[in-house]
Amino acid sequence: MRKLYQVWMPIFLICLVATAANAQTFSVQCPATTPLHPKATTDPNPVGGSIKCQQISGGDGLATMADGSQTYLFSFGPLSGLNDIAAGLPGTQSQSVFMTPFDPNAGPGDPASNGAVGLVSDTDGVTIQVPDPNSVTGGTLTQSVCPPGTAIATDGSKRSCYTGHVDPRAIMDVGVMNGNIPAPMMAIDEDDEYFLTLTNVGMIMRPDLFEQHTVHFHGYPNASSFYDGVPDASVAINIGGSFTYYYLAPDAGTYFWHCHITPPEHLQMGMVGQLYVRPRQNRTALNSSLLANWTAQQTNPRTASNCAADILCSAPKPAVSTATRGNNKSLSPTLYAYNDGDGSTAYDVEYPLQIHGFDPNFHFVGMTFNPEGFADMKDKYFLLNGRSYPDTTNMAGYQDTTGNVGSGNSAFVGAPTSSTAMYTQDVDGVQRPSQPLNAVVNIPVGGRALLRISDLDVSEYQTLASLGIPMHVVGLNARLLRDTAGNNLAYDSNSITLAGGESLDVILDASDTIKYPAGQTYYLYTPNLDHLSNDAENFGGLMTEVHICNSVDPSSKVCK
């Protein structure tokens, strides 16, 4: 039996490859227009929002722990928005940027530095045949390859356009071993249509595994099970395949995402990421009433929050509000975490913080070919954004042995100099960015920082405490803390405790400039004192720094 297996398996695999080569299994989807957003993204659409897209790989990689050891990951990596992700930003892109082919040599600011990896143009010969939805006999319809408005060049009778066709070689060149912890960050606005393509590049360190991957958008209200990412309840994406998840952005809040294949294994191994939805209230005109913005949302049942008739009303009408939208500390219009209608969730700068834990024994077993135990899982690295202290505070960006940030990885030549990404040398000798996001919280003096805290630990609860600035908790599980009569239930605390699968929004309010002057440093740390460690080192763990700065760039988060 064993011999037969050894003989026939390679033959079977070769046949599989031969078949797969004929089918276009890698692809992306990011239409220029849709029925809901009929105008190009630069035009305002009546419904608000726009089309946003992102491409991620599902595979494996290595990360560097704060004690210097390398840890094997099952992981997601970026296949779009590479430049933004290297800068610690969400990888989500507008349609026009996403549909610009990625160029590893493009500099910051060039859409090609954030476009979709692998994108190739199609020449519109004449037409293709597609299934006719109204045919009961399996008939087809004739359709132009280039959808209206997508042509990028015309040469005589032929047009070329980007239809979502990708070159598998480019996908594999970038996607293999490019895992990140946390997984690529996603951020969308209410009313956006979001096209998220997951491409399964396989796990090169575990060729014995034929693992599928999925994306579970954790907390999506009224989710369809089809796009919920539970493999038992829907479809899972095989190695060599792409699947585009489609969402209309739900109510604003701090959500998160993860793979849902064998969750105790894939989550522990690192397939966890951050995801948040920004509120419509951010589109309120300067000096206009926030309550008026809230009221305008009540005319549409989709955006309304009617606590008199709906027990799951998400943003109750504020009991008191006279607030208008002003400028924040960086002199741009203030942003809000929720459609609060009263400005109670206003902030100057936001920081996604994801709590996680790694059990090095499980990761070692996960890298080898041994059966895994689940019940006695014991985390020994306690992570904020995939890093433990002191790596959580690293501002400079890790450099390779020749001192070049990001060199050795062609995909990241264009990485911005402000990148704080940590790099890890993979088994092929290439340095790849493994932990793009630090966990430093820079607050402009007198300002308010929104901490979007999510937890995906798979084995225990973790507590995060603030030494100094009180934690003003404004949201829980992606919902505004407010009773159905409209009274705010936000509270002040010096610590928050979360299980895996929970999220919470905290505002660190440093508006008292006497107490919190520029130049001061405070700490976020865990009072689970055994979590202030990095495996055998009795130092580190779940801890990071809060800096009061003269000013903070709200995009790069750089402290000045």
Added chain:
Amino acid sequence: MTPTNSKRTITMKRLLPILMIALTLSLSVSAYAAAPGITGPTFNLVANANYISQPDGQMIYSWGYGCNGAPAGFKPSMPGDFCNGMQIPGPTLIVTEGVPVTVTLTNNLPAAAGNTSILFPGMNVATTGGSPGLLTAEAAHGATVTYTLTATTPGTRAYYSGTQGDLQVEMGLFGAIIVLPATVPPNCNGAIPTSNAAAQAFNGETDFRLAHAAYDHPDSCYDREYLFQFSEMDPRIHTQVEAQAGKTCAASTGCLEVATEPYHPNYFMVNGRSMPDDMDSNYATQYPQQPYNGDPHMHPGELTLLRIIGQGRWQHPFHEHGNHVRILARDGNLVLSQSPDPGNPSVNALAGPLLFTTTTTPGLAMDGIFYWTGKGLNWDILGHGYAGDPTPATLTCDINGYFTSDPTAPNYFEWCQDHGVALESHPFGQVAAGGPVTLPNANILTNGAWYGGSAYLGPDATSRATGPNGTTPPSGTIANSPSGEAGLAFMWHSHNEREITTNNIFPGGMMMMMLVDPRVFVIDESK
């Protein structure tokens, strides 16, 4: 087994039971949950030792409360309901606010266990007989104690042993007491509750609710309800107790020398069962000591009351896929605002949070309302809008945007705004076209056992969407086939993900599949 394929072997091994169970589910009638229990107001309970079944084939020696003779009644009444002399969780006691309750407990545990008792946290309890104990009066080996109490507020609460709790609760001595409101607010028999009931009746469904409201509060109406008790088990403790159970003993504190620390549980249970056993029916004959299941089903728009209790000694973050839960109450205490309710100004508004993960802490009970409607997807989950679609192009909708005017319609409670809105650009099959996405070649995907066969809800849409050549189910969709239930499945599970395993085998543990079923599918919670 070669080292290089050992993990695959385990994966197949772990897949096989679930496939077998799924197959069984598809061949037999599916199982649904409700919140079944026994009625009083006089309850004769007994504490006994017996074995409980786990899906890895283990029979685990445990202690549990059970019925000392036939109970006064079962509620809701189901064919084949029983209350044996030992069960885990203990019998769910269903009582009514303001009605005096008497619970008599007989201790039939082995003499080596010593005394036992019941605590009813949050209740004002008087005791009669028994032996004095630290927290309450206890029943000595072979003896009896009586507790009398009157619940002054409705809601769900835990009860559990007040004697050597670290050992006795671990061994299984816990249960739930549900207090029904003395009066149901009139609006809970109002417009939408009435049309939901009409839709159930039209489709031939029976009402399995214990009441029409969880509390004497107009925002606590519900259409369906489920009770979930979370507990964990370290089998090493159970093995040691079993080995010493035969000791001769006359001490009230028992004669067992069993360390309850360090604690390494590897069974994680919902209502005393691990997945997939929890999705077998209530009172299934194969689980004589574990009568209650965890197998929630609902139709779109039905307000579903979740009664959630943390038993045992660990916290469990219970994640409800599909939507948020509005927390009504904790331990039978409504969480209320100081301000009037926007819908019913004569009472105070709800102030409980909206949660997608309801963390259970030991001894904590909470009540919450969940529903699923498919609101805001921007595509018609019923697949309307195709050529020849008999439904009107626009629907008449209620204040929340749902089609609730015709409870006999198969699309009752459809989210109106997306009626006829296409998902697929060029669908294969008869659903609306012109939407934003193209679904990939199905050959690069793996179908789940509970995948209904299409993105859509219901046998009609699924049959139309899976192609012009009929209703052949895509491979793998065996527990929720397009020709059968065709529901939408959502996993409800502990997000301490290591707890969705059974003795280190995935899948298992604290996990279940919640199904949102199409209106035409009959949810019969007695099966």
